[in-house]
Amino acid sequence: MMKLKNKKAIVTGGSRGLGKATAIAFAKKGIDVAITGRDEEKLKKTVTEIKALGVNAFYEIFDVRNYKEVQVGIKNIISNLGTVDILVNNAGIAAIGSLNEMEVSVWEQIIQTNVLGMYYVTKEVLPYLIDKNKGDIINVASTAGLNGNPNISAYSASKFAVIGLSQSLMKEVRKNNIRVNTLTPSTIASDMTLELGMTDGNPDKVLQPEDFAQLIVAGLQLPRRAMLANASLWSTNP
Ligand SMILES: NC(=O)c1ccc[n+]([C@@H]2O[C@H](COP(=O)([O-])OP(=O)(O)OC[C@H]3O[C@@H](n4cnc5c(N)ncnc54)[C@H](OP(=O)(O)O)[C@@H]3O)[C@@H](O)[C@H]2O)c1
Secondary structure, three states: OOOOOOOEEEEEOOOOHHHHHHHHHHHHOOOEEEEEEOOHHHHHHHHHHHHOOOOOEEEEEOOOOOHHHHHHHHHHHHHHHOOOOEEEEOOOOOOOOOOOOOOHHHHHHHHHHHHHHHHHHHHHHHHHHHHHOOEEEEEEOOHHHOOOOOOOHHHHHHHHHHHHHHHHHHHHHHHHOEEEEEEEEOOEOOHHHHHOOOOOOOOOOOEOHHHHHHHHHHHHOOOOOOOOOOEEEOOOOO
């Protein structure tokens, strides 16, 4: 089983929701964490919570849609962490609306954030993992990346792309002892899904961010010969 204590992780979109829960779960395992996002207030607050768990934690502000910002941000993170073992590509956005009615700019932003953003961050982190000949990348897709449904075409297209990117990368970097784990969760109570009115967040019924974080930790603890491909997480509640 992989020892997690003292590993170094980057969690994009770590200020809130699933990313925040993941960063906290990592800290509980003794992993040092860099979280990223755009909202400094939220990042600061989350870092304070993570640090209280006794690990090194800090934040870096960049917009994953901006390759130049990503390059600078990842460089800063590596010089602060010293190295990196785990990358969680979690930053993402969603919007609801028919293809016919959704603004072109909204459709574009979803693809830019969920697909290009993941590509930019991965491109900047990957050389460090290849150099170490070891590492874990966890890409957050969605059940929307497995099936298309009405009023979610941009998000669904972006998550299909995430799965394609992840499967290609997985097969490229196996030889470098790098695992690319792809997660396809269904609805989880987070700011995103609450804001979109997709759930009431009732913890008796709906998956919680902590459940998702547990899946990530479990995936990391699999024997190194095993990794997660399209690992779905569903609520037991019908
Ligand atoms: N919640 C669900 O039911 C569910 C299910 C399946 C998959 N997912 C996926 O899980 C991931 C996290 O979702 P969530 O529900 O936790 O959403 P969330 O609560 O809205 O959090 C999204 C995070 O991404 C960051 N982010 C968004 N756009 C960004 C940008 N352009 N640059 C940098 N950071 C950006 C946000 O920080 P800033 O706003 O500060 O930038 C925030 O930290 C997403 O990829 C989502 O598609 C969620």
